[in-house]
Amino acid sequence: METIRLEFQPNIKAKILELLSSFSSDELKIVPERSTFEDEKRMLQSRIDKINDGTAQFVSFEELDQFLEETISKYED
Template identity: 70%
Template sequence: METIRLEFQPKIKAKILELLSSFSSDELKIVQEDSDFEENKRKLDSALVKVKNGTAECCSLDELDLFLEEAISKYEN
């Protein structure tokens, strides 16, 4: 399947959905877009730039394990 993104005025939503409902579920699936998509995309693009230019903060698996153990023990009690 292919995916496209549509932007439309709210007043024509019913007409669009009526047209799309004429297709079977094998032919068309309506996927609701995440309302935070653009903000998440911006954050991820920013993080990717940092990874590519070498300014991202990274840690080893041992450091991550230690951090997670400390966080878990903090909230266990």
């Protein structure tokens, strides 16, 4: 199967669903989009912008490893 994303005005939703309901479930499956898609898109764009404008903060692998070891040791006992 293939997947497409449709954007439409709310007033034509009934017409679109009526058309799509003429197909069998073997031919077409309506998959609701996650409600957080737009939020995730904005968050990722914000991170890309920070990388591009040089304000993103990075850590080395060693710094990450040390942070994770410290965090794990707090909860081991």
